[in-house]
Each structure stands twice: as C-alpha cells, then as structure tokens.
Amino acid sequence: MHTLHLKTYLLIGMMIITGPVGNLLLAKSTKQVGEIKVWPLSELVGAFVRIFSSFTIWAGISCLIAFIIAYMLALSIADYSFVQPAAALGYAVIGVLGVLVLHEKVTLLHWAGIVVICLGVSFIRNTHPRTTETPD
Amino acid sequence: MTLEYVLFILIIVVGTAGELCLGRAMRETGELERLRLSDAFSLLGRALRLKWIWIGVAMMATAFFSLVTLLSFEDVSFVVPVTALSYLVGAVGGIFFLGERVSWQRWLGIGLVCIGVTMVVISR
Numbered sequence: 001m002h003t004l005h006l007k008t009y010l011l012i013g014m015m016i017i018t019g020p021v022g023n024l025l026l027a028k029s030t031k032q033v034g035e036i037k038v039w040p041l042s043e044l045v046g047a048f049v050r051i052f053s054s055f056t057i058w059a060g061i062s063c064l065i066a067f068i069i070a071y072m073l074a075l076s077i078a079d080y081s082f083v084q085p086a087a088a089l090g091y092a093v094i095g096v097l098g099v100l101v102l103h104e105k106v107t108l109l110h111w112a113g114i115v116v117i118c119l120g121v122s123f124i125r126n127t128h129p130r131t132t133e134t135p136d
Numbered sequence: 137m138t139l140e141y142v143l144f145i146l147i148i149v150v151g152t153a154g155e156l157c158l159g160r161a162m163r164e165t166g167e168l169e170r171l172r173l174s175d176a177f178s179l180l181g182r183a184l185r186l187k188w189i190w191i192g193v194a195m196m197a198t199a200f201f202s203l204v205t206l207l208s209f210e211d212v213s214f215v216v217p218v219t220a221l222s223y224l225v226g227a228v229g230g231i232f233f234l235g236e237r238v239s240w241q242r243w244l245g246i247g248l249v250c251i252g253v254t255m256v257v258i259s260r
Contacts, residue, residue: 007168007171010171011171026204027207030204030207030208038139038205047208051204069176069180071155071158072158072161072162072180072183073162073168073176073179073180075158075159075162075163076162076163076165076166076167076168076179076183077167077168079230079234079236080155080156080159080226080229080230080234080236081226081227081230081231081234081236081238081242081246082242084155084222084223084226084230085223085226085227085245085246085249088223088249088252088253091252091253091256094256095256107259108259109255109256109258109259110255110256110259112255113251113252113253113254113255113256113257113259114252114256115252116248116249116251116252116255117248117249117252117253117256118252119248119252120244120245120246120247120248120249120250120251120252121245121249122245123241123242123244123245123248124241124242124245124246124249125245126241126245127239127241127242127245131236131237131238132163132234132235132236132237
C-alpha cells in the first residue's frame with residue numbers, strides 16, 4: 001500500500017479511538033456536575049471548578065489531546081474533506097464499545113446508521129486523500 | 137432559546153472553521169514523513185509557531201466551551217444531530233479555504249456520513 005495512504009489510515013485509526021473515548025469521559029464528568037448556570041459569574045466559575053477537579057475530565061482531556069495531535073498529523077498528509085468525514089467511523093467504535101464494554105443495548109437504527117457511515121467512508125476512501133500540492 | 141441558537145452556531149461554524157485553520161497550518165508545515173514520535177513532535181513544534189494554529193485553537197476552544205455549556209442543559213440526543221451539519225460546513229470550507237477538490241464520490245460519501253451520524257444519534 002502507498003505510504004501516504006498507510007500513514008493517513010493509521011492516524012485516522014488513532015483518531016476514531018481517542019476521540020469517542022474522550023467525549024464519553026467528558027460527557028460523564030459534566031453530567032456529574034449538573035446544570036451549569038451562566039449567570040451570576042460566581043455560579044459559572046464554581047461549576048467549572050467542580051468539573052475540573054474530577055479525575056474523569058482529565059482522562060477525557062488526555063484522550064482529546066491525543067485525538068487533536070493525531071488530527072493535526074493527519075491533516076499534514078491528507079485533505080480536511082477526507083479526514084473529517086472519515087473520522088465519523090468513531091461512531092462505529094462507540095457502538096462496539098457500548099456493546100462489549102458497557103453492555104448497552106444498541107438499537108437497530110443505531111447499527112443501520114453505522115452501516116451508512118461505513119458506506120459513506122468507503123466512498124471517501126475511493127478518492128485520493130490529498131488533492132492539493134505541498135508548498136515548498 | 138436564543139442562547140441555544142448562538143451556542144449551536146458557535147459549535148458548528150466556529151468549531152469547523154477552527155479545524156480548517158488547523159488544516160491550513162498543517163499544510164504550511166509540510167507532510168509528516170515517517171510515523172515516528174521524533175518526527176511528529178518536530179512537526180508539531182513547527183506548527184505551534186504558525187498563527188493559524190492559534191487562531192484555530194482559539195476558535196475550537198470557544199466551540200468546546202459552548203458544547204460543554206449546551207450539554208449541561210440540553211440532551212445529547214438533541215445537540216449532536218445538528219453537529220452532523222459540520223461535515224457539510226467542513227467540505228465547503230475545504231474547497232474555498234484550503235483549495236481541496238471534492239469529487240462527486242467524496243460528496244456522496246460526506247452526504248452518507250451526515251445521514252448515518254444523524255441516524256446514530258436519533259436512535260438513542
């Protein structure tokens with residue numbers, strides 16, 4: 001396989017694992033805090049202090065930093081309009097994680113959506129990852 | 137209600153624009169030659185000296201805090217379907233801001249991804 005393709009796929013692979021896991025952890029930590037009031041300012045500051053003192057959010061943030069690094073490296077190689085939709089494969093990862101790790105029930109519509117995403121990504125995969133020139 | 141619309145626009149438009157700025161910066165740094173940590177870090181080091189990175193990070197941070205705020209009082213199932221629009225915004229931005237050529241096959245793929253993401257999210 002062409003190295004450009006291989007590098008792009010590996011980095012997208014890293015994105016679709018770290019992104020969803022990071023978002024799940026983040027959602028969990030914000031739900032623990034409850035509703036955030038934007039005003040008065042002391043309420044907002046207090047909510048952020050509560051959120052950022054939990055372990056879960058830091059685990060989530062670490063995953064998202066790994067995600068953004070993989071994203072940046074992928075963008076140095078491939079088009080934005082290639083990498084961004086391909087990263088939607090993360091929804092398939094969420095579905096599989098939900099079943100295997102969290103023992104959640106994943107609905108038929110959810111699986112159908114995953115199939116449609118995979119179909120879409122397979123069309124994107126047929127296009128060349130990079131359509132612009134590298135500047136010198 | 138108005139606050140929600142403002143937050144949605146911040147999440148979709150400003151968030152995607154921020155990512156496009158990252159794309160612009162990474163175009164300037166040149167391609168990652170080998171998948172090695174040393175190569176990756178030197179590339180990221182070069183990227184951090186470019187203005188596009190900081191413009192992008194500022195926009196993405198704005199989108200991130202908007203998302204955290206919106207998620208605190210709205211259901212995820214209501215918030216995330218709308219974010220599927222960011223794939224369309226991203227493709228348009230890729231064409232006009234980064235000069236990418238989006239073929240009909242890629243458009244088809246992006247359209248299917250939008251539909252699939254929406255299906256996944258409303259299924260919850």
